[in-house]
Amino acid sequence: MATEVLVPTLGESITEATLGEWLKQPGDAVAADEPIASLETDKVSVEVPSPVAGVMGAHAVSVGDTVQVGAMIATVDAGGAAAPKQEEAPQPAVTRDAAPATAPAEQGSGEAPAALSPSVRRAVLEHGVDPSTIKGTGRDGRITKEDVATAASAKPAAAPAAAPAPAPAPAQGGGRKEERVRMTRLRQTIAKRLKEAQNTAAMLTTFNDVDMTAVIEARAKYKDLFEKKHGVRLGFMGFFVKAATMALKDIPSVNASIEGEDIVYHDYADISVAVSSPGGLVVPVIRDADQMSVAQVEKTIGDFGKRAKDGTLKMDEMKGGTFTISNGGVFGSLMSTPIINPPQSAVLGLHRIEDRPVVVNGQVVVRPMMYLALSYDHRLIDGREAVTFLVALKNAIEDPTRILIDL
Incomplete structure (x- = not known):
């Protein structure tokens, strides 16, 4: 029997949040009260617990979506059996904010860690570190941006690599890139409050x-x-x-x-x-x-x-x-x-x-x-x-x- 997962009460005067990260994917086994998603509010991140033990069902919303208090965001099949793990490498979590990029761990034969948040994924790409080698210090062992920065600072200088096979010439020259990432709800609130302070106070x-x-x-x-x-x-x-x-x-x-x-x-x-x-x-x-x-x-x-x-x-x-x-x-x-x-x-x-x-x-x-x-x-x-x-x-x-x- 499928049980709906609802957005919990987030605090006085807070009626909505942004889905920041899925901590469980469809088919994953979940325990009662185990966090399955992380919501970003105006002030803090809030974890959404599973109401029952069972198997994670379908996601009803995507990372980056705005959700209202009381809205259904997923289902959990109570008492179900988890889907067997497949042999192929796990797929990276996809967000609405930016196109999925290949992290260093996905290029090699190592196994990538589960569900990096968008900010951590960006940090991994910026620093060029392998997330599978990083020990997470966040909640439930999840990797934080500080963990990525620490790993990057401790990374030894790379030895000269063998010459790669010639790659096809790009259609257009230049290595200038841009990435458009939606501001988190917390960052939006910080920006709004600071600007209001400048506009109001002398x-x-x-x-x-x-x-x-x-x-x-x-x-x-x-x-x-x-x-x-x-x-x-x-x-x-x-x-x-x-x-x-x-x-x-x-x-x-x-x-x-x-x-x-x-x-x-x-x-x-x-x-x-x-x-x-x-x-x-x-x-x-x-x-x-x-x-x-x-x-x-x-x-x-x-x-x-x-x-x-x-x-x-x-x-x-x-x-x-x-x-x-x-x-x-x-x-x-x-x-x-x-x-x-x-x-x-x-x-x-x-x-x-x-x-x-x-x-x-x-x-x-x-x-x-x-x-x-x-x-x-x-x-x-x-x-x-x-x-x-x-x-x-x-x-x-x-x-x-x-x-x-x-x-």
Whole structure:
């Protein structure tokens, strides 16, 4: 008996999604509650579980199609037997977004891994790696774009290959190629929200720099004991989140938002932290970060980063937030003007740490310095308040004892 697979409820105000990937093909055996498809919503990827154990039936929609909540996307034959595996090489998954291309694993005799997502398939082609040799770190062992990049960076230089057989001359010369790929729903939402922020807010960015010497020394001194006690590495974000929550208490307008003609002030600090996922940048929220210890902050951020990579962040974890911190320094950024995450009124940008000459007590010395950037809505936050916020943050980072005694 065929059981229909329906699009599950996706969260408040979310009525549709895009089919991002089929995890099971017709004829595959499936267990009850086993993921059979991945949906892309405005915020996160959501896996669709099988309602029963049996055999995967026909797909009712294709990758890239928009589906409504409650719509039927496939069937599962309850209690059926899986189709026997054929000897020929498996066929690559076909998407609507781009014509199927031959991946390195399909050229050789190795067996290709199951159902690469469109973004991973593109990464495989760009880096020229064999997906059958990559160990996936995503959910259920699936390969992520980060896995492909890691494999590409570890790939040894290719030895000179034997001269291939002469190929027929192409009808037209030149090796210029183009590929048209539909934007994911997450990327469309990111683009829309960022443009709305620019169109709505009177956005301005102010800068400062901070001497990271004290934090680096504290981290080097206590990182081993910290990890042994708390089971998580001591990074820089814990210091910055705690320093930011202290500064937000001193300058409450930076932690506020505009709703119509009202200003809404928050007596709590829910800090949004920008983390990378295979589908793009996502911004989960550390609730009540002002009440947390540095260890609790680091544990929460570490958990967010892992689940963003696996695609298992929940909708509710992305909602809200009163202030955002984005760390472009992990990618090597020297300076930037981050864009506000509406309806928030400010965002802090962190950047790379580099040794620079600075004057201390009349002497030129070399110190590890970082540029800080605060973009803010000038309708609500005055320049004096923005500068005061950055100075308070700078003071806490340059003297971390202030964080311990709330000064």
